[in-house]
Amino acid sequence: MNKNNLSKHHYFYAVGLSYKKADAEIRGKFSLGNQAKSDVLQQAKENGIGSLIVTSTCNRTEIYGFAEHPFQLIKLLCDNSQGTVDEFQKVGFVYKNQEAIHHIFRVGTGLDSQILGDFEIISQIKSSFSEAKSQGLANAFMERLVNSVIQASKKIKNETELSSGATSVSFASVQYIMNNVPDIRNKNILLFGTGKIGRNTCENLVKHTKNDHITLINRTKDKAEKIAGKFNLIVKDYDLLPLEIPKADVLVVATGASNPTVDQELLKLNKPLLILDLSIPKNVHDNVKSISGVTVVHLDDLSKITDDTLENRKKHIPQAESIIETMMEEFTEWVNARKFAPTIHALKEKLNSIKDTELSFQRKKISNFDEEQAEIISKRIIQKITTHFANHLKDSDTMVDESIEWIEKVFQIEPSRK
Numbered sequence: 001m002n003k004n005n006l007s008k009h010h011y012f013y014a015v016g017l018s019y020k021k022a023d024a025e026i027r028g029k030f031s032l033g034n035q036a037k038s039d040v041l042q043q044a045k046e047n048g049i050g051s052l053i054v055t056s057t058c059n060r061t062e063i064y065g066f067a068e069h070p071f072q073l074i075k076l077l078c079d080n081s082q083g084t085v086d087e088f089q090k091v092g093f094v095y096k097n098q099e100a101i102h103h104i105f106r107v108g109t110g111l112d113s114q115i116l117g118d119f120e121i122i123s124q125i126k127s128s129f130s131e132a133k134s135q136g137l138a139n140a141f142m143e144r145l146v147n148s149v150i151q152a153s154k155k156i157k158n159e160t161e162l163s164s165g166a167t168s169v170s171f172a173s174v175q176y177i178m179n180n181v182p183d184i185r186n187k188n189i190l191l192f193g194t195g196k197i198g199r200n201t202c203e204n205l206v207k208h209t210k211n212d213h214i215t216l217i218n219r220t221k222d223k224a225e226k227i228a229g230k231f232n233l234i235v236k237d238y239d240l241l242p243l244e245i246p247k248a249d250v251l252v253v254a255t256g257a258s259n260p261t262v263d264q265e266l267l268k269l270n271k272p273l274l275i276l277d278l279s280i281p282k283n284v285h286d287n288v289k290s291i292s293g294v295t296v297v298h299l300d301d302l303s304k305i306t307d308d309t310l311e312n313r314k315k316h317i318p319q320a321e322s323i324i325e326t327m328m329e330e331f332t333e334w335v336n337a338r339k340f341a342p343t344i345h346a347l348k349e350k351l352n353s354i355k356d357t358e359l360s361f362q363r364k365k366i367s368n369f370d371e372e373q374a375e376i377i378s379k380r381i382i383q384k385i386t387t388h389f390a391n392h393l394k395d396s397d398t399m400v401d402e403s404i405e406w407i408e409k410v411f412q413i414e415p416s417r418k
Helices: 024-030 034-046 071-079 085-091 098-108 121-134 140-159 169-180 196-209 221-231 238-247 286-290 308-314 317-365 371-394 400-410
Strands: 011-018 052-056 060-067 093-096 189-192 214-217 250-253 273-277 294-298
Touching: 011 024, 011 071, 011 098, 024 060, 024 085, 034 052, 034 071, 034 121, 052 121, 052 140, 060 071, 060 098, 060 140, 071 085, 093 098, 098 121, 098 140, 098 317, 121 140, 140 317, 169 196, 169 273, 189 196, 189 238, 196 214, 196 221, 196 250, 214 221, 214 238, 286 294, 317 371, 317 400, 371 400
Parallel strands: 189 214, 189 250, 250 273, 273 294
Antiparallel strands: 011 060, 011 093, 052 060
16 A cells, blocks of 8 residues: 555554553553543544544553644643653654554554453454444544454454463463462452453453452442352452452452552551552552562563463464455555545546547437447447556556546546545
């Protein structure tokens, strides 16, 4: 694809930051909650941006959209988070057109995940697109792109072993617990926070530790009760958190708060405690590390765990990349076809106009003029000519924008553009 812009002035960008260059503290500053994401969309509409989606997870915050300049999207991110433009310039990225498309394919298929093959981000992309569409901020390009990424994700899951072994942030946390806590089956585990990562972690805890006395606490008790009912676990009121923590051998914190929910004041301990903080921004204050017997592990530490499962996944990267390449080629063909379709349509109308004028002239000049036969022949010639031009524009080596400009200039046509 040469220039995946749907107009002469707007280009497709991906801007954001991820675990690759930004640590947990910086990612926390740029993290966007549901309200903040909604505010980004609203501000985008007010600024005349026609199409974009916003994703924010523990590992990345990214905006994909159309703009004249990427700073328009960077400003949206900084205006609605605690991050600054200066901080973004140090750790952020900007991809344009083809690079931006390639990036969203890698993200959505788990190739860019902090733990290779972790596909949890694809559900975020789906929901982000749905929200953008409901706000009138998802054009045909964006819809086709997201659907192509979803298809690529499914294809890689079904045809490769990139996600084999169920390794994810939630599983890595359970793996760490099992490797570092003896007799885990009989230890007291407290899970604080039952959002998506909390739910997945709970499921992995039950499945792999065989521990059936896990306690759940969530600010909204009914959410915890739904999960507890599925696994026959214990639920305690949020107010009882200070009393439940001293009983625990392992504390998993997976809350979505913007500030630490667990600090030194909350921990009145009389035995060792392993704390896993799976939150972005960090929800366990750094001051707890000074407490004797407390070990704190953050999800960035968990992502560094390499085992046979992850090593096996690496073998399937080439196959996954091949699938992405194929899906991107299909998307490119669709974009180019959509780009030149108005020109081909206008060309056909121009040729038909020339045909009508010429037939009208010949009708008056030639006696016994066979108008029906002339019409059939003319239409076939026009179809063959436009097909030749269409095939030229479809060719992967064609400079599509330049060719469209040349056709419009030669035939003096001005197709309407959407």
